[in-house]
Amino acid sequence: xxxxxxxxxxxxxxxxxxxxxxxxxxxxxxxxxxxxxxxxxxxxxxxxxxxxxxxxxxxxxxxxxxxxxxxxxxxxxxxxxxxxxxxxxxxxxxxxxxxxxxxxxxxxxxxxxxxxxxxxxxxxxxxxxxxxxxxxxxxxxxxxxxxxxxxxxxxxxxxxxxxxxxxxxxxxxxxxxxxxxxxxxxxxxxxxxxxxxxxxxxxxxxxxxxxxxxxxxxxxxxxxxxxxxxxxxxxxxxxxxxxxxxxxxxxxxxxxxxxxxxxxxxxxxxxxxxxxxxxxxxxxxxxxxxxxxxxxxxxxxxxxxxxxxx
Amino acid sequence: xxxxxxxxxxxxxxxxxxxxxxxxxxxxxxxxxxxxxxxxxxxxxxxxxxxxxxxxxxxxxxxxxxxxxxxxxxxxxxxxxxxxxxxxxxxxxxxxxxxxxxxxxxxxxxxxxxxxxxxxxxxxxxxxxxxxxxxxxxxxxxxxxxxxxxxxxxxxxxxxxxxxxxxxxxxxxxxxxxxxxxxxxxxxxxxxxxxxxxxxxxxxxxxxxxxxxxxxxxxxxxxxxxxxxxxxxxxxxxxxxxxxxxxxxxxxxxxxxxxxxxxxxxxxxxxxxxxxxxxxxxxxxxxxxxxxxxxxxxxxxxxxxxxxxxxxxxxxxxxxxx
Numbered sequence: 345x346x347x348x349x350x351x352x353x354x355x356x357x358x359x360x361x362x363x364x365x366x367x368x369x370x371x372x373x374x375x376x377x378x379x380x381x382x383x384x385x386x387x388x389x390x391x392x393x394x395x396x397x398x399x400x401x402x403x404x405x406x407x408x409x410x411x412x413x414x415x416x417x418x419x420x421x422x423x424x425x426x427x428x429x430x431x432x433x434x435x436x437x438x439x440x441x442x443x444x445x446x447x448x449x450x451x452x453x454x455x456x457x458x459x460x461x462x463x464x465x466x467x468x469x470x471x472x473x474x475x476x477x478x479x480x481x482x483x484x485x486x487x488x489x490x491x492x493x494x495x496x497x498x499x500x501x502x503x504x505x506x507x508x509x510x511x512x513x514x515x516x517x518x519x520x521x522x523x524x525x526x527x528x529x530x531x532x533x534x535x536x537x538x539x540x541x542x543x544x545x546x547x548x549x550x551x552x553x554x555x556x557x558x559x560x561x562x563x564x565x566x567x568x569x570x571x572x573x574x575x576x577x578x579x580x581x582x583x584x585x586x587x588x589x590x591x592x593x594x595x596x597x598x599x600x601x602x603x604x605x606x607x608x609x610x611x612x613x614x615x616x617x618x619x620x621x622x623x624x625x626x627x628x629x630x631x632x633x634x635x636x637x638x639x640x641x642x643x644x645x646x647x648x649x650x651x652x653x654x
Numbered sequence: 655x656x657x658x659x660x661x662x663x664x665x666x667x668x669x670x671x672x673x674x675x676x677x678x679x680x681x682x683x684x685x686x687x688x689x690x691x692x693x694x695x696x697x698x699x700x701x702x703x704x705x706x707x708x709x710x711x712x713x714x715x716x717x718x719x720x721x722x723x724x725x726x727x728x729x730x731x732x733x734x735x736x737x738x739x740x741x742x743x744x745x746x747x748x749x750x751x752x753x754x755x756x757x758x759x760x761x762x763x764x765x766x767x768x769x770x771x772x773x774x775x776x777x778x779x780x781x782x783x784x785x786x787x788x789x790x791x792x793x794x795x796x797x798x799x800x801x802x803x804x805x806x807x808x809x810x811x812x813x814x815x816x817x818x819x820x821x822x823x824x825x826x827x828x829x830x831x832x833x834x835x836x837x838x839x840x841x842x843x844x845x846x847x848x849x850x851x852x853x854x855x856x857x858x859x860x861x862x863x864x865x866x867x868x869x870x871x872x873x874x875x876x877x878x879x880x881x882x883x884x885x886x887x888x889x890x891x892x893x894x895x896x897x898x899x900x901x902x903x904x905x906x907x908x909x910x911x912x913x914x915x916x917x918x919x920x921x922x923x924x925x926x927x928x929x930x931x932x933x934x935x936x937x938x939x940x941x942x943x944x945x946x947x948x949x950x951x952x953x954x955x956x957x958x959x960x961x962x963x964x965x966x967x968x969x970x971x972x973x974x975x976x
Contacts, residue, residue: 377806378762545758548719553773553822554746563772567763 382571385647392643398636402452402629409449417442417450418601426619436621438612444625447603451626454604455633458519458588459581465523466584467577470530471569477531478538479561489535492528500525501590508596515604518597522587526580533576537569571648575641582637589630605630658728659830659862660693660716665725667708667715671935683935685711687886687942688725690961693830698856698863700877700894702870702909704931708886709866710754713832716864717751718742729830747777747826754835756815760807766793766818767803773825792821795858797851813844817851824855833865837872849876870913874898879967882906885942886934888961892968902970904947941973949974 386392405412413434421441429436435444477488495503507521541547542565550560591597592606600607605626612622666689668682686708693699703709715722718734727734729749734742753759760769770792771785779785790800796817807815816836823831833852837845853876855861867873873880874894881891882905890903901907904925911925927946932938938945944954953973961971 378808545753545755546761548714549751549753549759549819549822550761550772552717552719552746552751553776553825554743555772555776556743559776563764564761568761 382644382647386643389643389646391639392647395636395639395641395643398632399640402633402636403456405449406452406456409446409453412449413443413446415443415446417446417603419443426615426622428619429621435625436619438608438622439615439619442601444608444622447608448605448625448629451603451605451608451629452633454515454598454602455585455588455630458515458522459585459633459637462519462522462526462584462588463577463580465520466526466530466580467573469523470527471534471566471573473527474531474534475538475561475565475569478535479542479557479565481539485535488531492531495525495528496532501587504587504591505594505596508591513596513599515598515602518588518591521591522584525587526584529580530573530576533572534569537572538565541565541568575645575648578637578641578644582634582641585637586630586634657695658692659695659730660864661726661728662692662712662716663690663726663728665689665712665715665727666723667711667720668723681935683933684886684937685934686715686722687934687937689883689886689888690725691881691888691891693862693864695829695862696856696860697878698865698876700865700867700873700880701883702867702873702880703883704868706931706934707883708934709868709883710834712883713751713834713864713866717746717749717832719751744777747773748828749830749832750823750826750828751832751834752816752819752823752836755839756812756819757807757839759819760815762807765804765806766810769807769818770803770822770825773822777826788825789821792824793818795824795855796821797847811844812840813848816840816844816848820848820851820855824859827859828861830862830864833863835867836865838867838869845872852876870909882909885931885937887942887971888969889943889972890968890970891961892965896965896968902964902968902975903943903972904949904974905943941971 409417419442421437424433424437424441425439427433427437427441433443433445435448437443438447473488473492477485498506503525504518504521507524508517511517511520547560547564550564555563588597588604589606589609592604592608593610595607595610598604598607600611608626609623609630612619612626615622665686666684667686668684670679671681671683672678673680689708689712691699701709701712711720714720716727718727722735725735729745732745734745737745764772767786767789770789774785774788779788786803789803793800793802798814798817798821802810802814802818807818810818816839820836836852837848840848849872852863856863863876865873865876877894879891879893880897881888882897882903883889884905890897890901890906897906898910901910908925908927911923925948929946932942932945938955940956941947941950941954941959944950947954951973957973959971959973959976961969962976963969964975
């Protein structure tokens with residue numbers, strides 16, 4: 345009965361190195377989880393690491409905002425209006441004499457929170473709808489998919505504006521709007537994943553053993569759908585922040601004096617020639633955060649796709 | 655060997671072909687078209703046939719993994735086609751399946767322990783330590799070791815994975831195993847190990863197998879009786895030796911004459927079939943084999959032959975023997 349295993353170990357030259365790692369049959373072979381493998385690969389990806397550093401930087405900036413500068417973010421000081429970057433105000437001040445660095449730091453809190461909650465909301469509802477549509481199929485798939493199609497037929501920012509216009513402009517409502525417009529993105533992703541998984545033989549094996557649908561969904565289908573969901577979440581994090589900034593810029597998101605980056609851009613718009621630093625700081629911040637998330641997202645996709653490595 | 659454990663009667667599975675703008679039904683593929691056979695307790699019934707002849711669909715329909723279109727499947731004198739989902743779920747512990755592809759039939763995110771203990775859990779073995787003990791026991795039964803339990807499927811070779819699949823199928827002490835080409839994805843050397851293992855397990859646990867394969871030598875090695883399928887129909891069914899020594903149906907003859915012999919000097923009478931297998935979406939009238947049969951008569955084009963017992967325990971569906 346053990347002949348086969350002995351063959352495998354006795355002739356390592358026949359196999360390439362990665363295979364022999366899996367197949368040799370010493371007792372100390374470590375269980376090698378697919379997740380660990382992906383994490384290792386991610387760490388080797390320099391762009392992903394750079395993205396990670398950028399995001400960690402902004403998270404720390406948000407957390408330690410009160411300790412960072414001596415100024416409150418809404419402290420109007422008309423004597424120091426539009427001061428250029430200096431040792432006193434590292435990133436200068438805006439038209440109300442508020443320290444821009446302070447506002448950027450507090451703004452990081454807002455942007456990351458918006459990103460987090462909007463993506464979480466979209467992920468939870470999108471995954472739920474996508475799983476139902478994909479697994480049960482038939483008319484319920486038809487219904488859910490058509491709703492997704494309708495949502496996706498609008499340009500996303502236009503839809504967000506419409507939603508905010510209906511429920512009223514505020515940061516929370518902007519967040520809800522962003523979550524809603526991202527639902528179909530997750531929903532369609534999960535649906536297509538579930539449809540392909542449903543045909544997998546190990547799903548049929550699970551049914552053959554007598555598992556109920558709920559257990560198959562939670563223990564077999566969802567864990568195998570997690571990888572693309574993680575990738576999409578990271579990428580959506582960036583777009584959600586961008587959309588929040590766009591809504592803020594249009595005056596439909598955070599209300600003054602909240603230091604939301606998009607709103608800061610809108611306020612500074614009139615001073616583009618007189619005091620360009622008022623625009624550069626929030627603009628670059630938005631760009632960096634979105635870039636950071638996209639870099640991580642791309643890295644994750646490379647690490648978790650294509651399929652699973654055997 | 656005497657009591658029937660599984661009786662399949664007039665099993666049919668038609669898949670709808672949908673087309674056009676509104677997805678109307680425009681035809682159907684007759685994957686399994688009126689198949690009947692009986693499996694005795696403790697025996698191994700082989701089912702052979704070319705790709706696409708409905709062997710796997712038959713196997714999966716028996717377990718209702720694919721819902722049959724028509725026909726009765728009696729397992730231990732209980733008609734399982736009429737059971738509710740919950741009753742069927744309970745019964746599944748007694749009838750299990752081993753899949754063809756050991757790479758696709760194990761969830762890549764689960765450890766071997768989880769894979770094997772899941773059927774135990776869902777059929778009521780809730781104690782974690784008991785489950786763990788049983789998993790180790792099962793792994794040893796199939797020729798692996800307890801320490802394999804914490805590994806993931808991708809850390810095993812094809813043969814080892816198939817052993818895991820067998821352990822999973824055995825978890826709840828089933829009576830009947832449907833083996834859906836369990837060795838055709840494996841290397842020849844590993845095939846024989848798995849086949850030997852399956853034979854040992856049959857003796858040890860008094861199992862009954864329905865063994866589906868396209869490899870005639872594999873089926874000959876393991877089966878007691880063999881059924882030959884062609885285009886969704888069973889054309890011949892008899893004991894192994896009768897089938898190999900004295901095949902009746904022209905298709906079986908052609909199939910057997912295609913087995914290569916190890917000695918190149920032996921002159922062998924080959925019976926070579928012309929043409930391709932007809933599409934099961936549009937099977938020929940009468941006997942499905944008449945388009946390729948060298949002995950076809952007028953009646954073959956019009957009347958579908960009955961599946962009759964022409965000798966003791968030798969069933970054939972052919973007009974030559976009526």
